[in-house]
Amino acid sequence: MHYDNIRRGVFLARPNRFIAHVALAGGASGPDGFVICHVKNTGRCRELLVPGAAVYLQESGNPARKTKYDLIAVEKGTGETGRPPAAGVSRLINMDAQxxxxxxxxxxxxxxxxxxxxxxxxxxxxxxxxxxxxxxxxxxxxxxxxxxxxxxxxxxxxxxxxxxxxxxxxxxxxxxxxxxxxxxxxxxxxxxxxxxxxxxxxxxxxxxxxxxxxxxxxxxxxxxxxxxxxxxxxxxxxxxxxxxxxxxxxxxxxx
CATH class of the missing domain: 3.40.1350.60 (Trna Endonuclease; Chain: A, domain 1)
Structure with missing residues (x-):
């Protein structure tokens, strides 16, 4: 399966299990590129969504949506408290529950x-x-x-x-x-x-x-x-x- 309109960003916070705050790379959709996005996984994901982790968002073309982006993937091992795998490099993990x-x-x-x-x-x-x-x-x-x-x-x-x-x-x-x-x-x-x-x-x-x-x-x-x-x-x-x-x-x- 393929995703369109992917944007890279940096995870900031997850106020609840449905949404996340992300700073978009290379553009500004809000102050300093800050966006609120939908998290397509309601699991805990505490070891993945840590401040500073690199994440990937899919931009929606639906103007009626409350959130413009879906968080679909994360690079584990990046971020302030991310624990890298034994090889010392990040691991790309898809988080889309669907x-x-x-x-x-x-x-x-x-x-x-x-x-x-x-x-x-x-x-x-x-x-x-x-x-x-x-x-x-x-x-x-x-x-x-x-x-x-x-x-x-x-x-x-x-x-x-x-x-x-x-x-x-x-x-x-x-x-x-x-x-x-x-x-x-x-x-x-x-x-x-x-x-x-x-x-x-x-x-x-x-x-x-x-x-x-x-x-x-x-x-x-x-x-x-x-x-x-x-x-x-x-x-x-x-x-x-x-x-x-x-x-x-x-x-x-x-x-």
Missing amino acids: APNKVFQEWAESGHFLPGLSLLRPETTWGNSRFDFYYEQSLKGDGAGTEQTYRRGFVEVKGVTLEEDGAVRFPDAPTERGVKHIEELMACRDAGYEACLCFVIQMTDVDYFSPNDRTHPAFGRALRRAAAAGVRILAYDCAVTPDSLALRAPVEVRL
Whole structure:
């Protein structure tokens, strides 16, 4: 996926989880280039959004919006209290909470999730649950009049932005909703469907993924139960630039 109209700036403050104050580079949209922008991620992101951190904003063309810009990416390791990775250089991390579903859909429709995918439907309701995707894969018969069959299943996608020394973890804050999603995927398995939980790591070159047991032990316990029940647990990193994001390579999952 690609972003248009990207501007670089410097993060100043985050008065609440929805907005940030940013000083734009190379231009003035307010006093000294100061702008108020929408943060496209309601997670804590405390290790990312530190004063002085380099950030990237997308300028909106909608004149009716209250905020002209969306904050979509940050260079971790820049800023007053940013902790650089072991190599001593900054790490570009996409923070757009809507992006993981979009890049998963692009990746899956390109044949990387299941070869010969015949259906990938976003936002699908099953029972009392609503999943990010429902999929079908046609399985051909044996050529002797055998009825065509399908692999059918549901996918939940989670974006990951929390990184420390090459390890990435989810969630960065307690998420009862996330636990509920895992339990619903296990219910799908019990009903005969396939089920998959895909963690889209919104950065590149990480070592492994693990549940964040320190922040939310219940999520880690639920994830391990799901894996034991046959729910596929996937993790993929992303190629990230200031104006693009794409699923790149599998990452080891350590439960």
